[in-house]
Amino acid sequence: MPDNKKRDFLSINAADATVMKVQKFLAGGIAPRPIALVSTIAADGTGNLSPFSYFNTFGANPPMVGFSALRRVRDGSTKDTLNNVQATRECVIHAVSYAMVQQTSLSSTEYDSSVDEFQKSGFTAVNSDVVKPKRVLESPFHMECIVKQIIPLGNDGGSGNLVLCEVVKFHIDKSIFNSDVIEPQLIDLVGRNSANYYTRASGTAVFEVEKPRAKKGIGVDQLPSEIRNSHILSANNLGQLGNIENLPTETEIKHFLDTFEDNNASESISEDCKYFTIFRAALSFVNSDSNKVDELIETAAQIALENKDTDFAIKALCAGINLIRQKAE
Numbered sequence: 001m002p003d004n005k006k007r008d009f010l011s012i013n014a015a016d017a018t019v020m021k022v023q024k025f026l027a028g029g030i031a032p033r034p035i036a037l038v039s040t041i042a043a044d045g046t047g048n049l050s051p052f053s054y055f056n057t058f059g060a061n062p063p064m065v066g067f068s069a070l071r072r073v074r075d076g077s078t079k080d081t082l083n084n085v086q087a088t089r090e091c092v093i094h095a096v097s098y099a100m101v102q103q104t105s106l107s108s109t110e111y112d113s114s115v116d117e118f119q120k121s122g123f124t125a126v127n128s129d130v131v132k133p134k135r136v137l138e139s140p141f142h143m144e145c146i147v148k149q150i151i152p153l154g155n156d157g158g159s160g161n162l163v164l165c166e167v168v169k170f171h172i173d174k175s176i177f178n179s180d181v182i183e184p185q186l187i188d189l190v191g192r193n194s195a196n197y198y199t200r201a202s203g204t205a206v207f208e209v210e211k212p213r214a215k216k217g218i219g220v221d222q223l224p225s226e227i228r229n230s231h232i233l234s235a236n237n238l239g240q241l242g243n244i245e246n247l248p249t250e251t252e253i254k255h256f257l258d259t260f261e262d263n264n265a266s267e268s269i270s271e272d273c274k275y276f277t278i279f280r281a282a283l284s285f286v287n288s289d290s291n292k293v294d295e296l297i298e299t300a301a302q303i304a305l306e307n308k309d310t311d312f313a314i315k316a317l318c319a320g321i322n323l324i325r326q327k328a329e
């Protein structure tokens with residue numbers, strides 16, 4: 001993994017790069033992208049199914065989603081999906097789960113316009129309630145859409161055509177909900193990266209980041225310099241600490257240290273908390289080795305942050321700073 005403080009940039013004017021190169025930059029740097037599996041019908045009723053990863057949601061009231069169908073780089077020609085939405089102004093957009101990624105990829109094959117990719121990809125077509133294009137039964141999340149606007153973004157090979165759609169009906173598999181939240185582990189989505197790479201958005205790839213608080217966090221700039229210049233704490237650790245609303249007061253730090261001096265109280269909390277044990281070990285070096293104190297406290301704070309115990313982390317770090325400063329005086 002590159003060190004994010006020592007970047008060696010390739011800096012290039014977009015106009016000096018070939019369309020292919022630009023496409024590669026965009027596909028690698030804007031990733032993983034959600035994938036829309038788009039079902040449309042032509043004016044003559046022929047069905048069509050193709051994936052588009054230049055895709056996202058743009059509003060909830062009204063519910064708006066959009067994808068971009070690019071003109072082919074080789075000859076500037078337009079894709080069936082674009083021709084179909086221009087003619088019939090309807091589509092169904094499906095989320096792509098891991099279980100259907102290979103069939104989805106197959107549906108991107110450039111078959112002749114007369115070929116319905118539902119058949120080629122082996123997906124099961126079911127009727128929609130509001131629009132004419134069929135739905136893909138295998139997807140856990142469907143949106144029946146009316147096409148509101150098609151915005152051409154150029155006229156050459158590689159130019160996008162932004163298709164903005166209003167969702168008029170959702171069909172969501174009830175089993176992917178946990179309370180009213182669509183659970184990443186249950187919907188098991190895939191995203192598109194560069195080249196042939198995809199990302200599976202479940203398992204350990206999914207993690208939580210606490211939202212910045214309603215009251216504003218103090219910011220990394222307000223952390224004591226000893227914390228900001230740590231060689232152990234990561235940039236993410238500093239981001240977590242910058243989200244606290246206040247640094248602990250001297251009284252709070254003293255109370256925190258007292259807990260560790262009261263053996264009975266600290267024994268009971270240290271049972272299954274590795275970071276408590278490490279912090280206690282750090283205290284035993286206060287009179288002998290300041291570097292060791294520093295190293296152990298920062299390690300304890302880091303483990304506490306991994307365990308979402310920001311309160312422990314900041315108190316331990318501030319206590320360590322106080323102890324080392326007092327020792328130096």
Ligand SMILES: Cc1cc2nc3c(=O)[nH]c(=O)nc-3n(C[C@H](O)[C@H](O)[C@H](O)COP(=O)(O)O)c2cc1C
Nearest residue numbers: 050051052053054068069070079080081108109110
């Ligand atoms: C996962 C995936 C994502 C894709 N995303 C896009 C996209 O965002 N825009 C695009 O123009 N083509 C994209 N493609 C390529 C189209 O799916 C492909 O050109 C397809 O043949 C178009 O079909 P159509 O002519 O039936 O519309 C993607 C292909 C795959 C496999």
